[in-house]
Amino acid sequence: xxxxxxxxxxxxxxxxxxxDPVMRDLLTRxxxxxxxxxxxxxxxxxxxxxxxxxxxxxxxxxxNKTYAGVPCVVQLLGSDADNMxxxxxxxxxxxxxxxxxxxxxxxxxxNKHKGGAVLLKEPxxxxxxxxxxxxxxxDHIPLTGKMRLGYEDKTLALECAAAIAEGGAxxxxxxxxxxxxxYEPPAHWDWVRKIRESVAVxxxxxxxxxxxxxxxxxxxxxxxxxxxxGRGAVMRPDLARQIKQHERGEQAEEAxxxxxxxxxxxxxxxxxxxxxxxxxxxxxxxxxLGMMKRVYPEADTLFExxxxxxxxxxxxxxxxx
Numbered sequence: 001x002x003x004x005x006x007x008x009x010x011x012x013x014x015x016x017x018x019x020d021p022v023m024r025d026l027l028t029r030x031x032x033x034x035x036x037x038x039x040x041x042x043x044x045x046x047x048x049x050x051x052x053x054x055x056x057x058x059x060x061x062x063x064n065k066t067y068a069g070v071p072c073v074v075q076l077l078g079s080d081a082d083n084m085x086x087x088x089x090x091x092x093x094x095x096x097x098x099x100x101x102x103x104x105x106x107x108x109x110x111n112k113h114k115g116g117a118v119l120l121k122e123p124x125x126x127x128x129x130x131x132x133x134x135x136x137x138x139d140h141i142p143l144t145g146k147m148r149l150g151y152e153d154k155t156l157a158l159e160c161a162a163a164i165a166e167g168g169a170x171x172x173x174x175x176x177x178x179x180x181x182x183y184e185p186p187a188h189w190d191w192v193r194k195i196r197e198s199v200a201v202x203x204x205x206x207x208x209x210x211x212x213x214x215x216x217x218x219x220x221x222x223x224x225x226x227x228x229x230g231r232g233a234v235m236r237p238d239l240a241r242q243i244k245q246h247e248r249g250e251q252a253e254e255a256x257x258x259x260x261x262x263x264x265x266x267x268x269x270x271x272x273x274x275x276x277x278x279x280x281x282x283x284x285x286x287x288x289l290g291m292m293k294r295v296y297p298e299a300d301t302l303f304e305x306x307x308x309x310x311x312x313x314x315x316x317x318x319x320x321x
Contacts, residue, residue, distance in 0.1 A: 008219070008247045010240045011173070011204060012036035013230035014075050014146075016105065021058050022270045022284065026263060027233055028070040032240025035071045037146075040102045042115065043078030043087050050094050060095040073144070077102040079114040079125065081132035088133055092141055099137065101130060101169070103147040103160070106179045117179035120151045123163040130167025144171040146206075149191050150178045157191060158198050165199040172199060173228050176207035183231070189221035196223055204228050210235065212252055215243050235291045237263055257298040264289075264302070265319050272312065282306075282315055 012019060012027055014037035019027075024036045038057040041048065059065055059072035066072055074096040078084045088099050103126055105116030112118075119126055126145075134143050145164040149157045164172050174195050176187035187207030196203040205218050206228035215227060233239050237260065242252040267288065271281035286306065293300035305318050 007225070008243065009034045009204075009226040010243060011226065011228040012070075012233060012240070013206060013228045014039055014100070014102070015230055015234075016040060016107070018234060018287070019230075020284075021056075022267065022274055023234065023288075024059075024070075024072065025067050025270055026267050027237060027240070028066040028068040029266075030237050030241055030263065031068075032238075032242070032244040033070050033229075035073065036066065037073045037100050038075050040075045040077035040105065040116075041087070041091075042110075043076050043080065043084045044113070045080070045083065047083070047086055047090060053091055053094050053096070057091075057096070060091075064095065064097050071098070073098045073100045075100040075102055075146075077105060077110065077115045079119060079129065081129040084129060085133050085136040088137055092138065096141075098142045098144070099133065100173075101133070101143070101145045101164075103145055103164070104175050106148070106182055111179070117148050117151055120148060120156060120160050120179070123156055123159040126160055127163035127167045130164055130169050134168030142170050143168060144173070145169045146173040146175065148175045148178055149181075149188060152180050153178060154188075154191060157195060161195045161199050165201045169201060171202050171204065173204040173206055175228075176205065176222075187218075189218050192218075192222040192224060202226060206230065208232075209239075211239070212242050212246055215239075216246075231291070234288065235295050237292075257296055260292075260296060260299070261319075268315065268319060276312070281312060282310065285315065 010033050012033050016039045041056045054060060057074050064072055074091050076084055102116055103119050110116040147160055174192045176189050176192050185208060192205045203224055204226040205222040205224040209215050209218055209229050210232035229240055238255040246252040268281055268285050271284050289299050289303040293303055306315055309315050
């Protein structure tokens, strides 16, 4: 019998302040992604209104899909299980159809207020949060979680993964570093395999996938067929498309900078559509070029040309050339 090849699944990571609705829109238009996850919606003592949910996840009004039709998951961050459940139910009432829980954010301000990766010190609390939401959400709403390998070390990695899975999550994404390790290489893909082999839910591997070869390597080491792309997909906007070309048995073709320039112009236009009367479009473009210049020398040249430009008309004039 011919062995059936498992289809790869590519997910766009929920990077706070980087993969916002506009970046999700752009990258999913370029192609290759099967799903994306919103930046986290912070849950403290309040219950968010519909405008707040739509500000963070405007895809809710489009059937939870980006402009290109890629499903978008609503992500929550917090430690108050009861209020997280109340807010999750509100998100569902407004149209959300899948909820993801953030146990991986390394930001000090978030961790200081008992959110994100700091919870990896308390597997029992993680279990309580996941279990509470799973019990209160309608059965048809999938609940997933994302974690790092720990806070300071990896001693509780398997226990935290078990807490998420046994709490009732139907899937788990693992960023293969601790909070303290931040984004410093290497990502410990072998630990993702250990976690995958220890839980009974599907595991998505995340961390240091910047090229097609990195994708092939993380799949082999982790044993996962579901991969989350983060910074690599921002720096190389066609990375997911290249991966899907390879998986289909086609020649993976890297985009030339002429095509990248088309994406840059579209991105700036989308930023202007979102917020035209403040610094947002220019700041976001400079942020993106600052990352892409590590891959494309032309992006570095463009960044230098717009670095001191402070008005949208000036930026548009540069991009039109």
